Amino acid sequence: MEQAITAEKTGTKDPNIGFRRKREIKKFITGVLFASPVIIGVLLFTFWPAVQSLYYSFTDYDMFNIEQWVGFRNYEMIFTLDPDTKQVIANTLIYAVISIPLNLVLGFFLAQAANFKIKGITVYRTLFYLPVIIPAVASGLLFVDMFQVGPSGILNNMLKNIGLPALTWFSSKKTALPSFIFMNVWNVGGGMIIWLSCFKQIPVSLYEAASLDGANAWHKLTYVTIPMSTPIIFYNLITGIIGSLQVSSSLIVGGNSGRGQDNALYFIAVKIYNEAFGSMNMGYASAFAWILFAFIALLTILIFKKSKWVFYGGEE
Template sequence: MAVVTGAAGAAGPAGPAARDLAAARGRRRTRVAYLFLAPWILGVLGLTLGPMLASLYLSFTDYRLSGAPSWVGLANYQRMFTDDPRFWTSVGVTARYVVLSVPLQLAFALAIAVFLDRGVRGLALYRSVYYLPSLLGSSVAVAVLWRRLFSSDGLVVDLAGTVGIQLSGGWISDPERALDTLLVLNVWTFGSPMVIFLAGLRQIPDELIEAAKVDGAGAVQRFFRVVFPLLTPVVFFNLILQMIGAFQAFTPAYIVSAGTGGPADSTLFYTLYLFQSGFQAFDMGYASAMAWGLFIVIGAVTALNFAASRYWVHYGD
């Protein structure tokens, strides 16, 4: 008994010491972790959260860059909704672009992914080639090329003429067709969602496809009854990403319209009008109010998509 008691007594004081040592090591690890996180934290505070709060304050002011901002309350927001017809034009153009471009791009990307998933030769090459436009689609160089292709003396008009289709002028100078050029450009940059769709298709068990074949389901039935329901989480992910990107689209409209949003404001994206208000008219207060309006709309539409996803997105167990 003495030996046991002595051992227990010797172990007793070591218990708290061991816990203190473990706690000290935990605090050191925490400090090291925060040290590595410091650049990101400073970036969020200095480059994201700080400017956002400054923009929120400026949205309630009249700030022309030439002087100090003066408080005007809700005047900028009132002007947006009641006294600025170009604001509503930009809202309509952007809404049409989002509603048309996102489904078209996702449908095209999914179709290409299904085709590549059938095991074609040179899959890595096709995947790289199809992904390349996504890397270049938002660049200034591609937007300049697009403007050249759809101008009155561009390649599109020339090719249409060779097959007997006469186009009066280029698409970018026609208010009825100018936005269509930007829709085509966005669909052309389908590579990013295509790669994600292809990864999702590779995760679907072959046993389910084979079972559907044994039950007599055709290719169309297998896709809509087996493949697509299992792919809905990937569809939802791509939908959110591409929708947010469409709301924020700027470079193609700016380059194709030479920064005017024309012809007749047919390509006046919301972000382009925000740029014009802030950096051409130097009305930073109004531009800040527009920026927060866009932020709220994107957040609201994203939240609605998440709420609606419970009815059509199916997650496996």
């Protein structure tokens, strides 16, 4: 320190400047080396494929022949000539509009129940969360057996045993989408854990102050718990929108190449998959994927702009 002050007064260079500069450069290089596997992975498996798919969306490409530039023809065909476009968009939006609020509400109240301080509550939390860690293919095959219409169907046998008529589940256009939404409630435990972590962060003093003011359980829920949980509501809303608009698990349970009975489970992501790997129409599938990306991005930006209702700690 004294050397630096003396150097400043005399106008000479600080002899430690070169050492400090070398140390900072060494830190930077070390940081880059540690981060390089992730950076290389993102560039190779995310950024570059995205750039390629954007290029292919303007071409006629089938993986076997050299791509031919067609301009915006793929995008025009999606909105003017493809008979499936309206169906897949409608199915996806209906699924999103129903499943997002359903999972938000169920996750919220499940976390409320799991937040009680009772004996064995850790076991209940584990059981609620357990379905989330089961691989999607395994759980999908499990649901195929559960929703079977014939004598081997687990759910229909249960209904029969209690005197209720059997349901058609995925075998009928009327019940396919409701059955699919019901099936996806299976993963509500993931949202429950996020809600639960939020409830644990709410200061107990707020509830104590509310009790002193004469607040009942409903008042505490609406004036303390929900306002303090708005960041998690916002997070679950964003991730729910992104996930539901890309839903593709009907490929496992829907049958008919994931379309379901009479295209009842034909979602946008399933359409993209079938075009890319069923028809080998990579250019057309890429165009559909970029339309989906643009819609999700615009919707996400809009929600962020309208997020003034979200309360973050420390705000006045």
